[in-house]
Structures are given as C-alpha cells and as structure tokens.
Amino acid sequence: MCLAIPGKVLTIEGDDPITRIAQVQFGGITKRVSLACVPDVAVDQYVLVHAGLAISVIDNAEAQRVFEYLERIDELTELSGETS
C-alpha cells in the first residue's frame, strides 16, 4: 500500500498549491499527479509518487551515494567497536 514510484515531471499546470498538477512520466505511461506536497519541484526533476500525489523530490546526489557506499564496501566490512 505504501508503494511509491519515481517518475519524471514533464509539465506543470496551475498556481494554487492545493490543486497544482503535473504530467508525470513513468516508463511508457504518463499520469496526472498532484504537486500539493512538493511546492518547489521544477520540470525535468523526478518525483516519488504515491496514489496520485508526489510525496518527495528525488535527490540525485543522494541517489549516487548508494553506489559510492558500495565502492567502499571492502573497508566497510572491517568492523569497529565492541564486538562480542
């Protein structure tokens, strides 16, 4: 139920924060999505969409960090602290 899917903002319509709508592209399909909770989003950014509402703007720098973390995985597997 908490499933949310990333999509790309193609166009934005309206100024009223409660009714602002975007066309958002998910793979091959496009859907109308409310932008009521992402007031600062711009066209071409990616949003995370749940039940017709964008709940978060995806942070590209943070998105890369997972793979940076993975590059350091060998040193990360050296444990520190109070192992028992």
Place this chain on the structure above:
Amino acid sequence: MKYLDEYRDASSARKFAEAIRRITTRPHRIMEICGGQTHAILRFGIDEFLPPQISLIHGPGCPVCVTPVEMIDKALEIAAMPDVIFCSFGDMLRVPGSNHDLFHVKSQGGGVRMVYSPLDAVQLASENPERRVVFFAVGFETTAPVNALAVVQAKKRGLTNFFMLVSHVLVPPAVETILGSPNNRVQGLLAAGHVCAIMGCKDYEPIAKRYRVPIVVTGFEPVDILQGIFQCVKQLEEGRAEVENPYARCVKSEGNASARSLITKVFQVVPRTWRGIGEIPKSGLGLREEFACFDAELEFQTSKCPEVQSNACIAGLVLQGIKKPEQCSEFGTSCLPDRPLGAPMVSAEGACAAYYRYRKRRDLS
C-alpha cells in the same frame, strides 16, 4: 526506468549480500516493518541470499492486513446502500468481513469502485451530485497526506456528498508495541522508507535508544533492502543502536513539511484497533472536528454486529513476527489467496500471500 533499474542491478545486490556474509558472526533477527518490503524480499528471493544466521521477521506494515473486521463490516454495509458509490484501493476489495467482501457487494449490484487515488473519488463526487461517494481511507503515514488532500479539495469545492471511512494507522506506536512486548524477538529494524519520506526519521531516535535496536531507513528495491540489512547487521555486530538513513534520495531527515501540515490540518491522533494485535493508544488518525461533515461513520448509521473471524487464523502472531506464515495449519490448504481466511493472505503485501505466491511456487518447481 531511472531510479529503479539501477537499484535492481544484480551485481550490486550480490556485492551487498557478500558483504553481509563477511560481517555476520552470530545470529541476528531483523524486522522489515513494511509489507511492500516483505513482498519485494520474497519476490526477489532476497532472504535466500543471506547467511543462515540472519532471519528476517515480517512486520505489521500492511494496512489492509491490520484493518479490523468491524471496519470492513461497516464498509460492506455502507457500500450496499443504493445511493452510495463506495471507492477503495484495489486490495481492500477482497478482504473478508464477517460474511463476505466488497467484491461480493459489487457482484450484487452495489456501487463499488476501485480507484487509483482518493482524488479520483472527489472527482466522482462532483460528477455525481445525486449519489453519496464514500472513500475507504486506510493506510499508513504515506497515504495520509493524499487522503487529507482529498478532504481539503472536497471542502474547497463545496461538496456535501463526499465522505471518508477512516481507518488510518501510524507506524511508530505499533513498532513500540512489538519491541516492548515480552515476546519480542526483534533485534534490528528496517524502517519503511515511504512512511519516513513523509514523517522523517526523528521519531525513531528515542525508539532506537530505549529498546537498543538499530533502525535503518530502507527503500523498496533489492539493492536498497540489502543495503538496509547490511547497515543493520553492521550496527548489531558493532554493538551500536542508531538511526541511519541510506534511503536519503527520497527521505529527508525532517520528512516532508507540506505533507505533514496537510495531515495535521485534517486529522488528529486517535486510538486504533489493529487486526490481530488489538487496540494501541495513539496509533491511528481520525478526522478533526472541523471536517466531521466528511466523516462516513457519522453520516451512515451502521449496525454493530459481533465480528466473526476464523479461529484457526494466526494472523496476529504473523503480524507481530512471532510466527511465519508456513507455521499456520491453514496456510496453503484451507487458506488460499482466492479464498483467504485472514487478511495477510488477501493483500499482495500480506506476509501469507507473499509466501504463498513466491515460496509455494518455488517448492513445486
């Protein structure tokens, strides 16, 4: 698809799985709270990549599964009324009430509609002024903002024929109930990423401290889930119990302020009964008084009949991670996805349905 495919990459997933194997020196029991993650774990066979010392316990994070029978019975009664269009997310349609489900009401000519968003239900209400349109608002913090927005839009449009049957639940109180129980087996937690996208991570800090459990905010793709498990195991091995957020591409530590203010505008915290667990104080959301005119429970008089539940169903133990679905005597015999005895077999995110769909098939092949 960007931000999806790269997190399903098999070689990255394998690297995390190997790293988990390297650092694991003793048994650890980790609970993934969210049913969406349970589904992904079974679908991608993530638990089979893990060393045998690590057991994943499936949490109560399936709103469909924890909605009490009494609430389903109310929905069924309202949906059968002749002037009602009853709207719901698809997976609520097959949840058994005491006698039948919403699909049955639909087959008997009831106005039951599956919608993608509560905003579609508001639209239906404005297109059908002669009907009363009711939306079944179930869900966790992830779904609360869009449900709140639907109420705000209905008010703004001056609709008097839109109502909500609210059975919203909150994650942290349920987590505390599980961690504080004398039967608790959970040593580490994967917090549900999309709940945290709304609420942030701060609520978990006192919980991590009080119960000395590491809590890692985790996404829904295989690489995300394996990273969550890796960071959780690493903390357990190092004797730490902190809140970490590797899902920061979607989750800010303070959450989403606009979404949170929508929730507090429309909803207030109320006690809520969880199917299989019982009443938990301050664990749900209900409409605030100023939005009471949208409350389906006030609009519709429903009878209070005693609820009937299958005696053999151990959903409560499954939802608290005390038993696995396969340990239920009815699993795969008298309880099947197309005739479920309990809610965890109904929703795709329920632990019983996930085990049936992915485990059973593999056993047969």
